[in-house]
Amino acid sequence: MGNTFGHLFRVTTFGESHGPAVGAVIDGCPPRLALAEADLQAELDRRRPGQSALTTQRREADRAELLSGVFEGLTLSTPIAVLVRNTDAKPQDYEEVRRAYRPSHADYTYQRKYGIRAWIGGGRASARETVGRVAAGAIAQKLLRERCGTEVLSYVARVQTIEAEVDHARLDRVAIETTPTRCPDPQAAERMIERIGAARKDGDSLGGVVQTVVRGVPPGLGEPVFDKLEADLGKALLSLPACKGFEIGSGFGGTLLTGSTHNDPFYAEGGRIRTRTNHSGGVQGGISNGEQIVVRAAFKPTATILREQETVDVDGNPTTIKGRGRHDPCVLPRAVPLVDAMVALVLADHYLLQAAPAAVLQSAQETET
Amino acid sequence: MGNTFGHLFRVTTFGESHGPAVGAVIDGCPPRLALAEADLQAELDRRRPGQSALTTQRREADRAELLSGVFEGLTLSTPIAVLVRNTDAKPQDYEEVRRAYRPSHADYTYQRKYGIRAWIGGGRASARETVGRVAAGAIAQKLLRERCGTEVLSYVARVQTIEAEVDHARLDRVAIETTPTRCPDPQAAERMIERIGAARKDGDSLGGVVQTVVRGVPPGLGEPVFDKLEADLGKALLSLPACKGFEIGSGFGGTLLTGSTHNDPFYAEGGRIRTRTNHSGGVQGGISNGEQIVVRAAFKPTATILREQETVDVDGNPTTIKGRGRHDPCVLPRAVPLVDAMVALVLADHYLLQAAPAAVLQSAQETET
């Protein structure tokens, strides 16, 4: 259970890292959205391993095949199934994992919960599962762009202690993709590259923070009281591998302010109601207010490191284990398209959720007048 | 939509702050749990306004009535409906809010989304909605305590810049309830009381952090890949009013470490597999590993302040507004029972979610042997 996300725009992912394939089924995409495999491929290529020296050297073509839900280039509003074959599987790299639990990985908890685990390469717990999310997120992003003018822009804001300075007014996808770090601050990016390289040489790993800015958000998204927009965004990002924290707007830092400095004063501008500051991060009372949505997600240092570590084997005996598989010394750059995908899935879902009562309300008001 | 939480242990809350009543319906509680109104009342009394000078002076008896689901003192496994009448409603305090949007409240977004809002006292967006959550959480806590030996302990870890030092080994409910701050560090508690008092005098407000430690967690809770335990915990806490951030285990701070210092080495102890450190916060790969679950939630400074603030009225004209209603200068102490409730709801839900396949697996293994 737990492999489906969303209420009306729903994605179900499937697949183990070294099984035949990974993929997703997306149910609830509205009809007549132009969609081709190239749309998915563009986002999958951003997620793909082996892009640079910063990331794992596993080589996967990650070719997305659209199996259903599209007819003559348009979505049918029937389920869209996406299939990506696994090709570069090297099970021999994982022989050791068959017997021993890797620290801070999911080996032990999966074995304990299910009495079985696909021990090769993490199986279902591998980040390879996110291929399906990214494919689904590509569709969500296209829907948001074409139907609401909404744009999701995630970037690496921090690697360990190296913090980027980013002017959100100038932020765009090009700036983000300029360096393999996906950090749009070139000075910080350079230092990040060095730091990550040093960690790789050390057989160690680093964590950091991905920040997301969403522009062109329609007001009215979010379903209080439990399916508040920030609650669903938080769940979405915290469901990503290695994510340990989530903030919206002022987040943890905002707790240092007082109400009088934290509150966002309203003003009117060109017929729109705006706020002068955006400590709220674009969401008030669980509902988007039309300002930019700003969220941050913390990603821990990659659990796989090329060092000897204390652990136990499947029989509970003490042993040691040393990572051998290909791995990312820092997941941040590759986490960016994952965050883009998850944020887009939440927004597309809430866009549909609010459309129904809004349409009913509007038709009622038209009848009244 | 969005007023139901949980998969198998499901709570639906209802009620506006100044309507006739608030409450909840809990569906999916297993049968034959001893349950009386007093069980709910104990938790509701912790949430109740007017407990101390630290909190709002609104006076509500908050008497919980059990309407269904209990027979001869035991749960029936049918829906448990809980009703709490609103009594101390003072709509005249809110006349100004009828016309103007309070900054960083939900007035504008509700009006924009629904074309209507219960403008008296925040209506559905008021923290009064959490009465239903706390009643449901009391049932969840009882279920966890009696069926799993699981104990949820939340406390105020920080008010603005005042950080508590707490030894988790000695933490218990008594220590938490010692002062009205719900901070078990007496020195910090005293400083918090002063700081909150000063903010009240200033007509201003403060935020902070609630930390939760869960003891006696069965391994195996959590449903990857989307309903990971930390994802559902994050959603639960981020759905609380004023919550802007969530962390599990090492959280944002953990991103400053390297993999070699962050990973939690496994060892065996008395037949149990344990970890030497707990940066994971008790969850690995989305599944509880049996260690303590440790989470933190950031609560912003209360939006209601007794100062003049810039805003717009419902017609979009500039105006100012000044809080007049009773309010909490700092929500942290009263947030503690809310966090207890939400954490317990997530754990009770996941306890049921894992029981089904576990029971099937176990009966299969018994058949095999």
Place this chain on the structure above:
Amino acid sequence: MGNTFGHLFRVTTFGESHGPAVGAVIDGCPPRLALAEADLQAELDRRRPGQSALTTQRREADRAELLSGVFEGLTLSTPIAVLVRNTDAKPQDYEEVRRAYRPSHADYTYQRKYGIRAWIGGGRASARETVGRVAAGAIAQKLLRERCGTEVLSYVARVQTIEAEVDHARLDRVAIETTPTRCPDPQAAERMIERIGAARKDGDSLGGVVQTVVRGVPPGLGEPVFDKLEADLGKALLSLPACKGFEIGSGFGGTLLTGSTHNDPFYAEGGRIRTRTNHSGGVQGGISNGEQIVVRAAFKPTATILREQETVDVDGNPTTIKGRGRHDPCVLPRAVPLVDAMVALVLADHYLLQAAPAAVLQSAQETET
């Protein structure tokens, strides 16, 4: 579990027959629908016991109280909680049931499943639970009438072997309510009254068929492949107490035709696409086609009879039991408002489900042109 119905217009019912209260929480009602307690009362009065000699003599005022979700006479789109107190509880009538299982009732299965049951008057399995459904259905019917011009008309089509002849063109609520049978064919109604009276004298009971005609159905309701309109209608009616069968359109009788006589030819009329016959019952491929929806539900003879019956006691020993409580010798007349409610709940739900993608599609088409 299982006490919530619907996807976007969701009703959760609660309450045991002899507990403090029964009721419902309705989540997802669109905003700004005029709603008062009188709207609910009108439908509850149709369901109420003690209406005529045909039905149980239990006397319940069945006063509906609106606890939330309505402000200044309009729905807020927040949860609408409805409460109805139980008053005329006579537990002494049920002493015998404490020890023995009534045949074809739910006593045994509840005890077996939950290890406990509210043995007084059937508890949760009593038809009294449907109070909450009828209240929710009243809201759904109002929404459908005012927002879509859709009217749900159920009536008693058969009591045992007495079949009504009804001209659907002339059918309306007045004709249905003319006699206490809720059969709009006066001749058949008279014979039904006699037959039911005879069964009552015999201490026996009768079953029959309720038929529903829905007029003014918008085309496009229904979500293939699993949430087809007929599938959700079937589930809705089969969830009613005593319902043993469901048909749409030609139903079981249609299996005697051939394709060439069963198919509904299309033709155009005034810009609308119509069908010449309606064997489809208003639904094709799981989606409404704009024709009248026609469904039928079979209700078994009431299980409570005033005769000695063979059974076992809670320890599994043979015994006999004889009904003593007040009961309906024929549930059909009172089943009519229940069927109205459930059909309306399904249609309101699917009306909202189709609105979201339809709104997105429409806004896309407007942009294109």
Place this chain on the structure above:
Amino acid sequence: MGNTFGHLFRVTTFGESHGPAVGAVIDGCPPRLALAEADLQAELDRRRPGQSALTTQRREADRAELLSGVFEGLTLSTPIAVLVRNTDAKPQDYEEVRRAYRPSHADYTYQRKYGIRAWIGGGRASARETVGRVAAGAIAQKLLRERCGTEVLSYVARVQTIEAEVDHARLDRVAIETTPTRCPDPQAAERMIERIGAARKDGDSLGGVVQTVVRGVPPGLGEPVFDKLEADLGKALLSLPACKGFEIGSGFGGTLLTGSTHNDPFYAEGGRIRTRTNHSGGVQGGISNGEQIVVRAAFKPTATILREQETVDVDGNPTTIKGRGRHDPCVLPRAVPLVDAMVALVLADHYLLQAAPAAVLQSAQETET
């Protein structure tokens, strides 16, 4: 929306009849069930077209590929994705359908709802979609057989007016598969073959009834009040293409009896509580009582007939259309494995739903004693 079925054992199907593939993702299958492609193939072969002169001559190998969720021959409790490629697509057969709506098909309603349709061969509305259901149902049947000893046996009980006489005590899969009709009464089967052959010659089609008997049902399955076992069974079967009616136990016929003849007296036998008759069809109060579950589903005559029919084209102009594609003159024989699949999906789902509270209850009772 609407392409997922089930609460804890969930199947999501995808695919259009003439797109690249059809298939399903099954989430929630418990771990360590032995599963191979051959298990799925056995059921898919029963559904496969071209099996006999009775069914459509479309030739599809219908090779099932397991893409995920199985490791070293055992289920992982992660999503099981099943893929079946479409091969024998003849779009040219459907040129006429591009322009005109086939009577009593889903062409018009899909076009009206979505503004687009995959017009070749019915697209998503084609019975080819059921490939995914049958694959999922094969897994559910295996789970039920191996974990509960539950066996689902569906057969053709009637073709048009030809009714089978079947002794349920002797019923088994072999008897059902003896003739291509899947009617275990050899005399009736022979007459059915003739009748279907005659209809084919006429270019016409026939309907009928599939009956299902489920043996070895654990008591306690079903979640009142909305997710009653019969309600979910009804929804499951009514979601099948061409299904127009559903009955459980005595069904519509039972409405002709009186309570005193319809009630099922309880008796004890070998420590089990049994009923002397089974008018309830194995379900009381929405919960299985341990007796055989008996349900019936009505399937209308196939809508595709090789005769000229009145209709309208996509612009609303009158025209005629004549079926040309390969088709089944009677869907009943091929409906049998679909009904088996859907019944098994419901039972597997409810088996898991009841396991969680049952396990909690049992562990509580063990602690008490």
